[in-house]
Amino acid sequence: MYTGRNAYLLVEKKLFFFLWLFPSALFGQQLNELVSLYQHKFKESEAVIINSESEYEFDLVENKVTIKEDKSQKLLSLRYNTFINEVEFYDSNSDIEEFSCESSLNQKSVNSDRVCGNYTNSEYFFDDNKFCSHKLKLQEAGEIWKTHLSKVYNDSKYLTSVYFHDRYPIINKRIILKIPLDIEVDIREFNFEKFVVKKYVTPEGRFRIVEYSISNLSAMENVRLGRSIQFIYPHLLILVKSYQSEGEKVNILSSLNDLYGWYRSLTRQLSVQPEVFAPLVNSILKGKMTDDERIGTIFYWVQDNIRYIAFENGLAGFKPDEAHSVFQKKYGDCKGMANLTKEMLRYAGYDARLSWIGTKRIKYDYSIPSLAVDNHMICTVLLDGKKYFLDATEKYLPLGIVADRIQGRQILIEDGENYILEKIPEGSKENEMELRQVRLSMESGMLVGSYKYILQGEKKRNFLFGYHFSSGSTKDKLVKNCLIDENKNMRVNNIQLSDLNQRVGVFEINTELECMAAISSFNNELYIDIDISKDFKNWIVDENRESDIDFGEMIYKVLEVELELKDGDSVLFLPEQLKIEHEEFSVHAFYVKEPNRILYKKRIVIENGVISKDSFIQWNEAIRKLTQHYGSQIILKR
Known part of the structure; x- marks a missing residue:
């Protein structure tokens, strides 16, 4: 039964x-x-993919490995009179040869019906991504659409990964790789641990057939603070390492040496015209005597005067723009800005070098020779045994500080025909502190006093960037939101900002604070709430969510409050100490009674900026305790 x-x-x-x-x-x-x-x-889905099969056939064409993808799938409609778009992407290194759709209700969208065009991601000013789309009408629930795609990758380097998931749920999925025996392909498997993936490897004439199958996949999530899909979903990393030609082995990307060699082949094509920017360099370095002053001056000039625009454009996604061109245009991507920083510093007499790096959005490191391992470029200066890591895309970041997104990451530094492989140092969490210091007293049924908000490191950089790129009224709103969010029971007056153009050191906002609803009285007892921020209150995570929580930076929030007591005030109750320690986060909040005052300190730390799915239960329990703590108030007898 x-x-x-x-x-x-x-x-x-x-x-x-x-x-x-x-x-x-x-x-x-x-x-x-x-x-x-x-x-x-699947309540949220318009359709479900009941069967999907993708075959990737590798071939050697004119001393270059190409890959042909054939994908067939069946979509079962779960809606009536709804339109969906079936979209496939390509670029200058790939071509869509055929893309068609046909339904069980005699609807068709043939290859000639497809709509194709350029695709621009909101993060990019210009890119090389293109798309082809069919607009499919889901006429009734139960209708089945069959789709077929034939796509060719003209250079195997650019097919880096294959994912099992899709934007719709999938009932059955097969991925087949058909690899000639004279082409060496390494298939790396990621995030298989929580999924049942079947794998079969069989010989078939001159081919090695590698087949993967998986069932019952949910749709890919699109959630707030989602982590890179490289960390979440099962996928294959495709490494075409070499091929045989006339009995000789020809390397493609068989090692880091090959990857660096290919990168270097691109950078060696760059021309250098220092005469274009030499007058500017000479001018801004006048009176600058120390190395830190001179390096910092050039670094800051690029930060301030070159607009950062991300590019994805074929080889331009990997090849830097010429330094003089970036200087003249006054905009560039990370590679162009790194190259301009390098050439200006070299003109000034420094050993500056291009450096490749993968941000924390990248799961892989340089043990894998693939174009997928990095997504960013900076400039590194070697001086007296010290390395300066300069990322001019990070506006308002001071010399000597690197952004959180590249801390702890491997960096590939050019060194002629060789390379230097190092790791960016991790920053101190104290240097990323977001500190609120408040001194309060009780007047006319309110809490009033002084409020100092202190930012440093990445928090300071983010504030300055947002402030300088905001209009007048938006600037005021930004400052108030930083201080009191949108709490209508608080008011700030006489706001004073420290130097908005000073990169080095901390940034302070000083203001007067009024808390209008922080005191309640009953039978000569005062109930007082002095926690003005209540970070992460009710911040419960959906435990069915697939993605980790990724804040994109270290979280280190500290609140220090001093409440002045009047003569005759007696403390009847102080909330209990809250202390939660977890390998990914910690929460500590406590009250202390001292003569004529009460001190309150709260510290919340998420050191890596990530709450993994495996920790959601513990996180939610911590949030419940923290929220309960926020509801507990000081009780005074007056």
Whole structure:
């Protein structure tokens, strides 16, 4: 006897098996049952992919390895009279040869019906991504759309990864790689641990066939503070390492030496015209005597005067723009800005070098020779045994400080025909502190006093960047939101900002604070709330969420409050200490009674800026305790 969930799964399996074997024979009640099951299971999806198969065939064409992708899939509609877009992307290194769709209700969208064009991600000013799209009408629930794609990658280096998930749920998925025996391909498997992935490797004539299959995948999430999909979803990293030609092995990307060699082949194509920027360099370095002054002056000039625009444009996604061109245009991507920084510093007499790096959004490191391992370029200066890591895309970041997104990451530094592989140092969490210091007293049923908000490191940089790129009224709103968020029970007056152009040191905002609803009285007892920030209150995470929480930076929030007591005030109750320690986060909050005052200190730290899915239960328990702590107040007798 099957009951509950087991019965549900049994019905689903039977119906799907019948559909898979006899798609044209599934009518009426059976189809309705299957649609009803999937509508219940995938409430947010317009369709479900009941079967998807992608084959990648590798070939050697004119001493270059190419890859042909053939993808066929069946989409089962779960909606009525709804339009969806079936989209495929390509670029200058790939071509879509055929892309067509046909439904069980005699609807068609053939290859000539596709709409193609340039695709610009909101993060980019210009890129080389293109798309082809079919607009499909889901005429009724139960309609089945068959889609077919034929796509060619003209250079195997640019097919770096293959994912199993899709934007729709998938019932069955197969990925097949057809690899000639004379082409060496290394397939790296990532994030398989929590999934049941079947793998088969079989010989077939002059080919090695590698097949993966997986079932019952949810749709890819699009969530706030989502981590890079490289950390979340199962996927394959495709490394085409070499091929045989006339009995000789020809390396493509078989090692880091090959990857660096290819990068260097691009940078060696760059021309250098220092005469274009030499007058400017000479001018801004006048009176600058120390190395730190001279290096910092050039670094800051590039930060302040070159607009950062991300590019994705074929080889330009990997090849830096000429330094003189970036200087003249006054904009560039990370590679162009790194190259301009390098050439200006070299003109000034410093040993400056281009350096490749993968930010924390990248799961991989340089043990894997792939174009997928890095996504950023900076400039490194070697001087007297010290290395200066200069990322001019990070506006308002001072010399000697690196952004959180590259701290702890491997960096590949050019060194002629060789390279230097090092790791960017981790920053101190104390240098990333967001500190609020408040001194309060009780007047006319309110809490009033002084409030100092102190930022440093990346927090300071982010504030300055947001402030300088905001308009007048938006600047005021930004400052107030930093101080009191949108709390209508608080008011700030006489706001004073420290030097908005000073990169080095801390940044301070000083203001007067009024808390209008922080004191309640009952029977000569005062109930007082002195926590003005209440960070992460009710910040419960959906435990069914697939992605880790990624804040994009270290979290280190500190609140220090001093409440002045009047003569005759007696403390009846102070909230208990809260102390939570976890390997990914910590929370500590406590009150101390001293003569004529009460001190309160709270510290919340998420050192790596990530809460992993495995820690959601512990995180939610911590948040419940923290929220309960916020509801506990000081009680005074007056």
